[in-house]
Amino acid sequence: MKRLPLAEATPCSVSTTCPYCGVGCGVKATVTDVEARTVTIAGDESHPANAGRLCVKGAALGETVALEGRLLHPEIRGERRTWDEALGHVAGEFARIIREHGPEAVAIYASGQLLTEDYYVANKLMKGFIGTANIDTNSRLCMSSSVAGHKRAFGSDTVPNCYEDLELADLVVLTGSNAAWCHPVLFQRIKAEKERRPGLRVVVIDPRRTATCELADLHLPVKAGEDVRLFNALLAYLATHGVLDDAFIGAHTRGFSAALATAVAQDNHIPHLAATLGLDALDLERFFSWFATTPRTLTLYSQGVNQSSAGADKVNAILNCHLATGRIGKPGSGPLSLTGQPNAMGGREVGGLANMLAAHMEIENPVHRERVQRFWGAPSVAATPGHKAVDMFEAVHDGRIKAIWILATNPVVSLPDADRVRAALQRCELVVVSDCIADTDTTRLAHVKFPALGWGEKDGTVTNSERRISRQRPFLPMPGEARADWWIVCEVAKRMGFADAFSFASPADIFAEHAALSAFENDEAHGRRDFDIGGVAALDVAGYRDLEPFQWPRRQGEAQGPARLFGEGGFFTPDGRASFLAVGARGPVHAPDQDYPFVLNTGRIRDQWHTMTRTGLAARLLQHIGEPFCALHPDDAAGLGISVGEVVELESRWGLARARAELTADQAPGTVFMPMHWTGVLASASRVGAVVNPAVDPVSGQPESKHTPVRVRRFGAQWHGFLFSTVALPLPAADYAVAIRGGKFWRFELAGQSAPADRQELANELLKYSREQHLAGVSVESLEYVDLARGVYRQAVIAEGRLQSVCFIGPDSGSLPERGLCLFWCGRENDSPGHRHAYAGVGGGHRPTLQGRQQLRLLPAGIEGDPGELPGRAGAGFRLSFRAVSLTGGRSE
Ligand SMILES: Nc1nc2c(c(=O)[nH]1)N[C@H]1C(S)=C(S)[C@@H](COP(=O)(O)OP(=O)(O)OC[C@H]3O[C@@H](n4cnc5c(=O)[nH]c(N)nc54)[C@H](O)[C@@H]3O)O[C@H]1N2
Ligand SMILES: Nc1nc2c(c(=O)[nH]1)N[C@H]1C(S)=C(S)[C@@H](COP(=O)(O)OP(=O)(O)OC[C@H]3O[C@@H](n4cnc5c(=O)[nH]c(N)nc54)[C@H](O)[C@@H]3O)O[C@H]1N2
């Protein structure tokens, strides 16, 4: 595999792109110590997406590039193997299964976190050479409703507007988007513009009151799932108030009257409508009139729109309003879908979804298929769409798919009905996982693990929400035996007998082929396609290395592509007209009922990225929110007898998850919200995906992740506890256990449903690993302490004179000391005996002298402690005594 020599790639500071959200911020990375992998991160002032800004996640990137937890060698069934063995095994097994059961028996499940070059070869292998379209991606869970909406309206998956429109708009409508947390740099751009120009209005449409509402002139807490009705009513309002752009409708669209007829057929009488939508009538009217009277209106939308069984219809209901007013592709006005992942768009460009073909061509179009086949020199091209994500794992579950290769995604956490996904993989003959992290919920089920390069090592391109293609450049050496995803795919393809089509020397090589395909027979004679980057098809290695961010389309001979499309029509349909869609409002597939009366909404928090495999590495990012929570309205909580901070259980017909209750009026009564981030690696029972229903949108196949009927109840803990440890420990076996990385200590929050028979035994068990780690030839002390007044038991492990871990067990969460204060104590540099004993709750400097590997046990009896030295609970009365016992069978003191 050829790569740029590192010296060349890391002069002092390397311009690259953030690997998180679809904003696609430019990042300057400066390696200060290659060996130690220390890197300083700054925003790239010359990048058009962010002009030097970064959000918290981006700014903390340097804290995620250490090698801790990395998968560094190929493995087969848990054993380290050579690349040749692992690649040969996968190629051989895929070939055998295809021989025995046909190509439909194998599948690839990929990700919007792959680079375009990785994605391109994976799609080429599957659709062109293996000959099945069984390649789908996590973009199905993310953007597929937008893709379907765009295609139905524009004839192509084209985003008409660009980020500059944020500063040019007079009204910004954010619907189903918590941009303050999920697209923070775009949010900052709106905020800065609003400060400069207070007349700029912001409307937020979201059932929850989110951080994004801080900027809102108007927040419409629409009833979950009602967006189609809302935007239909808006369309009807625009028609009755004479703000339609008749010229645009007449010249550039079709289907308007049918769409309008559907819109006016619903009850749009404002008081009725407001009641149905759960909104204040005046607020609703205000929104309609602002939209009607503001030509420069920009509508931003994300998962509150897409992740719905009516997702594609929601998108079209929004697009209808923009087409009807001619507000599309014009400065400051248009619809702008905010993509989630750094390369969700690139995945769409290479046709990474099961119902697409490369370069925005159609799998069901024979002319397109023949063209791609000819271009690739492929034996055949899959003629029918493959399984979409949720179906794909169903097919794995029932054995139709016998081998699945999962790249850069963690479906055991992120797919709906996630316990069933886990079961599907457990039953599957061959599970191959390419990841950069060794231990994930998904790698735990892998027969073969391929170690992939991570951010900072990878080399390729990504496309952001405004169609801008930017380079991700490497600045760190490839660690261990990790290799680029494109390389791994190509090596498997070669071993399956497709060497001619997969002998790429570098990502530049792949990009050139991808760019050439985008321009291939893409002209008036053959029919114009939107995606064309023929202008960069002739780049050489140096040109690719230095490629500046640009927007597509960029046709041959063009130095830049247009920032906006469709302002003057020119849609990618046979007659160049866009389509209005007549979309009727309909409810979610699974409505709440008596047994499952609450609606569960799921989504993101500010400082975590998805399944936390990378953001979970930065202690700083766990300071904002460290534990899974379930937000619910205080009235609902009162009705259920739930108090703030206690552990609650969410249960649906599909599964169960536990989280700490957060009571907030930001949440509408009857609804709850839980973040999607916590995994089986980090928590014993907090994967919300296990609860989420697997209903999908009939058009896009996108799951309804924002709406699942659930019941909520107290978890009924009989004990609560927490544990601090200087080292990562396996997750303690408790009904509720969450691991939280801190600067010096890992913290584990614990609770159990049955009262422990013996708290000492429980503590011994919880601290077992901590003790074992230090047994070999080191003096280990265990200190125990009981606070009789509060019924709190503590045990500390001290090795080589330093506190290693401490655990507290109490009858209820209120009995335990405040963690911050405790952490302060534990983290003290001044590790004197007095301090150490204070950790365990032993005040007054009682310090028995121990010889060798001995354990000290302090059992409750009758010595007064010094409450002043105890963390958190000063003033309480303490009684204790101690006796030392030997851990290794030696002498007792
Ligand atoms: N911090 C952080 N940022 C991220 C990510 C991350 O993991 N962490 N992930 C990235 C990815 S891949 C994605 S896809 C984006 C997602 O970005 P967003 O879509 O902004 O984030 P979500 O929290 O999933 O959901 C957005 C909002 O939709 C609302 N919503 C729920 N139901 C409805 C409804 O019926 N109608 C309306 N109008 N709104 C509804 C929710 O209450 C929620 O506040 O974020 C990207 N950015
Ligand atoms: N309940 C609920 N579920 C959801 C959502 C929701 O809102 N609610 N949102 C959905 C959405 S929009 C999305 S996008 C998905 C995201 O869900 P996932 O894609 O499952 O989440 P990630 O944690 O981003 O998983 C990426 C994996 O790839 C690994 N990885 C990172 N970089 C690389 C690389 O370069 N190569 C390889 N081979 N591996 C790499 C990471 O270590 C990690 O294991 O979740 C979906 N699931």
Ligand code: SF4
């Ligand atoms: S806004 Fe998105 S792309 Fe920009 S720094 Fe933050 S996570 Fe990265």
Ligand SMILES: [Mo]
């Ligand atoms: Mo996403």
